Amino acid sequence: MVEHHVTNVPSYCAVQTVNRKYVQCAGGEEELYTLDPDPYEVVSRASDPGFALTIAMLRTRAHTLCTPPPPGFVFSH
Numbered sequence: 001m002v003e004h005h006v007t008n009v010p011s012y013c014a015v016q017t018v019n020r021k022y023v024q025c026a027g028g029e030e031e032l033y034t035l036d037p038d039p040y041e042v043v044s045r046a047s048d049p050g051f052a053l054t055i056a057m058l059r060t061r062a063h064t065l066c067t068p069p070p071p072g073f074v075f076s077h
Contacts, residue, residue: 011073013066015058022058028076030055 011026021041023031032048032055033041045051059077069075 011070013062013069013073013075015062015065017058020054020058022055022062024059024062024075024077026073030059030077032058 012023014021014023016022016035019035021031021033021035025031030046031041031044032046032051033043034045035041046055063075066073066075
């Protein structure tokens with residue numbers, strides 16, 4: 001589940017595996033969470049170069065699974 005703490009929720013596409021959650025928002029922002037040890041998704045690892053391969057793989061999976069994309073969403077990566 002992807003949660004938001006604002007009233008204007010942007011369109012997004014998300015992919016979750018057993019240990020990771022990848023989210024790409026309509027504005028191009030990416031988030032990556034390591035669910036073990038961060039089950040509450042507090043720290044995004046999207047800017048950590050050590051997760052570049054993981055992000056690339058989940059981004060590709062998101063392109064496959066989010067077809068058609070949600071209204072107002074366009075992949076920017």
